[in-house]
Amino acid sequence: MGEAGLHPWARDASGPSLILPDGCLDVIVRPDGVAVVAGPDVTAREYDDEGRHVGVRFSHGLGPLVLRVPADELTGRVVPLADVVGRAAAAGLEPGDDVALRRWVARRLTTVRDDDPWAPAAFTAAAVGTPVATIAARAGLSARTLQRRCNVRFGYGPQHLARVLRLQRALALRRRGEPWASVAADAGYVDQPHLARECRALTGRAPTLL
Numbered sequence: 001m002g003e004a005g006l007h008p009w010a011r012d013a014s015g016p017s018l019i020l021p022d023g024c025l026d027v028i029v030r031p032d033g034v035a036v037v038a039g040p041d042v043t044a045r046e047y048d049d050e051g052r053h054v055g056v057r058f059s060h061g062l063g064p065l066v067l068r069v070p071a072d073e074l075t076g077r078v079v080p081l082a083d084v085v086g087r088a089a090a091a092g093l094e095p096g097d098d099v100a101l102r103r104w105v106a107r108r109l110t111t112v113r114d115d116d117p118w119a120p121a122a123f124t125a126a127a128v129g130t131p132v133a134t135i136a137a138r139a140g141l142s143a144r145t146l147q148r149r150c151n152v153r154f155g156y157g158p159q160h161l162a163r164v165l166r167l168q169r170a171l172a173l174r175r176r177g178e179p180w181a182s183v184a185a186d187a188g189y190v191d192q193p194h195l196a197r198e199c200r201a202l203t204g205r206a207p208t209l210l
Contacts, residue, residue, distance in 0.1 A: 005062035025063030028055035035081035039074025040155030044203040054098040061119030061153035071155035119153045129188040
């Protein structure tokens with residue numbers, strides 16, 4: 001899959017893990033064969049399971065178009081895929097079969113129509129630290145309209161999306177070996193204590209524990 005906003009993944013779970021908010025929506029096939037939709041997370045959540053999981057992560061507001069449901073109806077929730085798209089539409093997905101999942105997504109994509117590029121552009125802009133006011137101006141939207149439309153496509157408003165993506169940006173910089181003080185400055189925090197406060201607010205943990 002080379003489409004923008006699609007990120008197939010697979011992982012072997014072996015006990016508790018921490019899922020960080022990332023402004024995305026996932027379709028996941030669990031080891032027991034149950035396909036679920038994991039909506040956008042407002043804060044981090046703990047997940048405890050064993051076995052191989054396959055999934056597709058939808059970023060840039062693509063997920064609601066593929067599933068035909070507003071993102072804010074799924075915010076902070078994990079629900080059976082059949083409850084979202086119907087039992088017949090969710091059929092044919094098997095444990096560990098990432099090929100079947102990719103084909104399922106490809107079929108759904110054939111019916112996706114989005115003539116308004118504001119959502120992918122807004123996500124991209126927020127991911128690099130563009131101020132929310134600038135994002136709204138570029139899209140030609142009022143603050144209230146941007147809030148409403150972000151709820152539908154991302155599961156929460158532009159301010160929270162910006163906070164979530166800023167934290168993701170900071171952790172990516174840290175993984176590349178930058179010291180925390182540089183991470184805070186480069187990711188757009190006022191200072192290192194600001195980064196620490198935001199990290200605790202969004203994950204319940206200090207940055208060093210992530």
